[in-house]
Amino acid sequence: MAAREVAQEQAYVDTVYAQLEKAAASAQELAKEGLERGRIGNEGGLVERDAMVYQAARRMATLDAAHEGLVFGRLDLRPERDVPPRYIGRIGLRDDDYDTLLIDWRAPAAAVFYQATQHDPQGVVRRRILRSRGVTVLGVEDDLLDAEAETDLEIVGEGALLAQLSRARDRSMHSIVATIQAEQDKAIRAPQKGVVSISGGPGTGKTVVALHRAAYLLYADRRRYERGGVLVVGPSGVFMRYIERVLPSLGETAVALRSLGEVVDGVKASRRDDPAVAEVKGSASMAEVLRRTARQAVPDGPGEYRVFYRDDNLVLGRRELGAIRRQLLSMGLRNRSTTKVASTLIDALWRQVRSERGRERTKEDFSEELRTRDDFLEFAAAWWPVLDAPTVLGWLRDPDLLARVSEGVLDDEAVRLLAKSWGETLSVEDVALLDELRYLLGDPPLVNTGSVDDEWLSAEDSSLVEVTTASDREYAGPRGWTPPTHRVEDDGFAHVLVDEAQDLTPMQWRMLGRRGRTATWTIVGDAAQSSWPVPAEARRARAEALGDKQVHEFHLSTNYRNSSEIYDFAAAYAERVGLDADLPDAVRSTGVAPAELTVDDLEAAVHQHLTELAGSLEGTVGIVVPVARLGEVTRWVSSWGEFADETGTPESRIVVLPGLDTKGLEFDGIVVVQPQEIEDEAPTGRATLYVVYTRATQRMVTLTTP
Numbered sequence: 016m017a018a019r020e021v022a023q024e025q026a027y028v029d030t031v032y033a034q035l036e037k038a039a040a041s042a043q044e045l046a047k048e049g050l051e052r053g054r055i056g057n058e059g060g061l062v063e064r065d066a067m068v069y070q071a072a073r074r075m076a077t078l079d080a081a082h083e084g085l086v087f088g089r090l091d092l093r094p095e096r097d098v099p100p101r102y103i104g105r106i107g108l109r110d111d112d113y114d115t116l117l118i119d120w121r122a123p124a125a126a127v128f129y130q131a132t133q134h135d136p137q138g139v140v141r142r143r144i145l146r147s148r149g150v151t152v153l154g155v156e157d158d159l160l161d162a163e164a165e166t167d168l169e170i171v172g173e174g175a176l177l178a179q180l181s182r183a184r185d186r187s188m189h190s191i192v193a194t195i196q197a198e199q200d201k202a203i204r205a206p207q208k209g210v211v212s213i214s215g216g217p218g219t220g221k222t223v224v225a226l227h228r229a230a231y232l233l234y235a236d237r238r239r240y241e242r243g244g245v246l247v248v249g250p251s252g253v254f255m256r257y258i259e260r261v262l263p264s265l266g267e268t269a270v271a272l273r274s275l276g277e278v279v280d281g282v283k284a285s286r287r288d289d290p291a292v293a294e295v296k297g298s299a300s301m302a303e304v305l306r307r308t309a310r311q312a313v314p315d316g317p318g319e320y321r322v323f324y325r326d327d328n329l330v331l332g333r334r335e336l337g338a339i340r341r342q343l344l345s346m347g348l349r350n351r352s353t354t355k356v357a358s359t360l361i362d363a364l365w366r367q368v369r370s371e372r373g374r375e376r377t378k379e380d381f382s383e384e385l386r387t388r389d390d391f392l393e394f395a396a397a398w399w400p401v402l403d404a405p406t407v408l409g410w411l412r413d414p415d416l417l418a419r420v421s422e423g424v425l426d427d428e429a430v431r432l433l434a435k436s437w438g439e440t441l442s443v444e445d446v447a448l449l450d451e452l453r454y455l456l457g458d459p460p461l462v463n464t465g466s467v468d469d470e471w472l473s474a475e476d477s478s479l480v481e482v483t484t485a486s487d488r489e490y491a492g493p494r495g496w497t498p499p500t501h502r503v504e505d506d507g508f509a510h511v512l513v514d515e516a517q518d519l520t521p522m523q524w525r526m527l528g529r530r531g532r533t534a535t536w537t538i539v540g541d542a543a544q545s546s547w548p549v550p551a552e553a554r555r556a557r558a559e560a561l562g563d564k565q566v567h568e569f570h571l572s573t574n575y576r577n578s579s580e581i582y583d584f585a586a587a588y589a590e591r592v593g594l595d596a597d598l599p600d601a602v603r604s605t606g607v608a609p610a611e612l613t614v615d616d617l618e619a620a621v622h623q624h625l626t627e628l629a630g631s632l633e634g635t636v637g638i639v640v641p642v643a644r645l646g647e648v649t650r651w652v653s654s655w656g657e658f659a660d661e662t663g664t665p666e667s668r669i670v671v672l673p674g675l676d677t678k679g680l681e682f683d684g685i686v687v688v689q690p691q692e693i694e695d696e697a698p699t700g701r702a703t704l705y706v707v708y709t710r711a712t713q714r715m716v717t718l719t720t721p
C-alpha cells in the first residue's frame with residue numbers, strides 16, 4: 016500500500032518539476048531579453064534591462080533554491096467540500112492554465128497545513144508529508160486528523176516529525192517547512208506590526224522559527240522588506256555560518272546576516288573580551304563615557320593659533336579654543352560642524368582686533384585674508400579634523416584621557432580593566448562602542464562631486480564598463496543584502512531579527528535600536544541561557560531600543576533537539592544550581608542517559624569517548640572545554656591522526672569549542688571536559704554550562720578529573 020501511495024505522489028511531483036523546468040526556462044528567457052534591451056544603448060534601455068535581469072535573477076534564485084524537497088505536503092479536505100487535494104511546497108507554482116499546482120507554504124491557503132490538529136481539524140481529513148531526495152519521493156507520513164470523515168484515504172507512516180528529529184545533524188541548520196508545529200506556526204505568521212517576542216527553553220525551535228518568520232515577512236510584504244532589508248543578528252560568526260543556509264533554502268536572499276561583531280557596516284570583529292571587561296564595555300555607563308570622549312579636544316592637535324594682523328597680535332590659546340570647541344559642539348554633531356569651524360575661529364579672532372589700523376578694515380576683509388592664509392587653514396584642519404569612530408575610540412588608550420572621561424561614571428576597577436583591554440584588533444564588544452561614536456560624531460558632510468553622476472549615467476560613453484548589476488549584488492552570496500553606503504543615515508532596516516537576545520548588552524541594544532527605529536522586530540531568547548550579568552539594565556536598554564512599539568509575546572514549549580534523557584539531566588542541573596529556567600518538554604527518547612565520569616587521565620578519556628561517539632553516531636560531535644584548555648585539547652585532537660579528515664575546518668564533523676561558543680548550535684554527540692571549570696570561568700558560568708548541557712541530540716559524556 017505504501018509503495019502504491021508513493022508512486023501516486025511521485026506522479027504528481029513529476030508534473031510539478033516539469034512545470035518548474037518551464038518556469039526556469041522562461042526566467043532565463045526574460046534575463047536574455049533584458050540584456051538585449053541594455054544593448055539598445057539609451058538610458059531607458061539600461062533601466063529596463065536592470066529591472067528585467069533583476070526580476071529574472073530573483074525568480075531563478077527562488078527556483079534553484081526550491082529544487083530540493085520542492086513538494087513536501089498534501090492536504091485532503093473533507094469530501095463534502097469536493098475540492099482536489101492541496102499540495103504545499105517551498106514556492107508556489109501554477110500550470111499553463113493558471114491553475115494552482117503548488118501552494119507556497121507561506122500563503123494563507125497553506126496555514127491550515129500547520130494549524131490543523133485532531134482536536135480542531137479545520138476541515139482537514141488527512142495531512143500527508145512527503146519525504147524526498149532530489150526529485151524522488153522516498154516515502155510519505157500521514158496524520159489522520161478527522162477520523163469521522165467518510166473517505167477511503169489510506170494512512171501511512173508513524174509521524175514525520177519524529178523521523179525528522181532523529182536524523183543525523185551536520186554543521187548547518189535546516190529548514191523545517193515540512194514539520195512546523197502549530198504553536199510555532201502562530202509565531203511565524205504573527206501580525207507584522209510592532210515586535211514579535213518569542214521565548215522558550217532550549218531546543219524549542221526559537222531560531223528556526225524566527226528564520227521562517229523572516230521568510231514569511233518577505234513573502235507577505237515583499238516590497239517593504241526587500242527594499243528596506245531584513246537584518247538578522249546572532250551571537251557569533253560560527254552561529255551565523257550554522258544558520259546561513261536556512262533562508263536561501265527557502266528562496267530568500269534579501270537578508271543581511273550579521274554576528275554582533277559585524278553589525279556596523281564594513282566592520283568585522285570576532286575576538287571576545289574577558290567577561291569582566293565585556294561587562295564594563297557593555298554597560299549603559301559607557302554611553303556617557305563615549306559622549307564625553309567625542310567632545311574632547313583632538314589629543315595631538317595644535318593647542319594654539321597666533322597671527323599678526325596689522326598692529327594686533329592675535330592669539331587663540333587653550334582656554335579660548337576650549338570655549339570655541341564647546342560652542343561648536345553645542346551647534347550640532349562634531350563632523351557636521353566642520354563647515355562652521357573657520358567662521359567661528361574668525362569671529363573669535365576678530366573680537367581681538369582692537370588697533371586703529373585693524374579696525375579700519377571690515378570683518379569681511381579680515382575673514383577673506385585669513386581664509387587665504389595657509390597657516391590658518393592648516394591650523395583649522397588639524398584642530399577640527401573630520402573624525403572617524405575608530406580614531407576617537409583609540410583616544411581611550413591614553414590613560415589620562417580615559418581617567419578624565421570616566422570620572423564619576425566608572426569605578427577605579429572598571430577604569431583599570433578598560434585601560435588594559437584594548438587589543439590590536441577590535442573586539443566584538445568594541446563594535447557597539449564604535450557605533451555609539453559614529454552617531455555621536457555624525458557623518459562628515461558630503462563632498463560635492465559636481466556633475467560626476469550625470470557622466471556616469473550617460474550610456475553614450477563607450478568607455479563605461481559596468482562592473483555589476485543590481486541582481487549581481489543581491490545574489491552575490493548567502494549574506495546578500497548590504498546597505499547602500501557606510502553612512503549612518505543608511506543604517507536603518509525594515510525588519511530587525513535578534514537571536515539569543517538574552518545576551519545582548521545595553522550598548523548592543525543601543526546599536527540595534529538605531530537600526531530598527533522604524534522597523535518591525537522579531538526578538539528571540541531564553542533568559543536562563545543569559546551570559547549578561549545585569550539583566551535589569553539590559554531590559555531597560557531593550558525597552559528603549561524598541562520605543563513605544565507594541566510587543567506580541569509568543570512562547571514555545573516543546574524541546575525538539577535533546578533526547579528526553581539529555582534534557583532531564585540539563586533540567587536537573589538548572590534546578591540544582593538555581594537557574595530560573597523555562598523548562599520545555601522533550602519529545603524524543605533514545606534510552607541512553609548521559610554519562611558523568613570521573614577520570615584520571617583526561618587526554619586518554621577524551622580520546623576514548625571521542626572515538627566511541629564518532630564511531631557510533633553518524634552526525635556531528637562537539638568537544639566542549641573551558642576557555643583555558645582550548646589550545647591544549649585542540650592540540651590533542653589534531654595529533655590523533657584518525658580524526659584528521661574530520662576536524663580543522665568550520666564544516667568539520669568534529670569540533671573543539673569553549674562553552675560560550677556553543678550558543679545556538681547543536682551536535683549529535685557532546686563530550687564536556689571539566690564542567691566545573693566551565694561553570695567557574697565567569698559569574699554567569701552556570702548559565703553557560705546549562706547551555707552546554709542542552710546542545711546534544713543523542714549522546715553526552717562529561718569528564719571530570721578527581
Ligand SMILES: Nc1ncnc2c1ncn2[C@@H]1O[C@H](COP(=O)(O)OP(=O)(O)OP(=O)(O)O)[C@@H](O)[C@H]1O
Pocket residue numbers: 176179180189191194195196199215216217218219220221222223224541575576678679680681709
Ligand atoms: N517543527 C520542527 N520540525 C523539525 N525540527 C524542528 C522543529 N522545531 C525545531 N526543530 C529542530 O529542533 C532543533 C532546535 O531548534 P532551534 O535551534 O531553533 O531551537 P532554539 O529554541 O533556538 O534553541 P536554543 O535556545 O537552545 O539555542 C533544531 O535542530 C531544529 O531544526
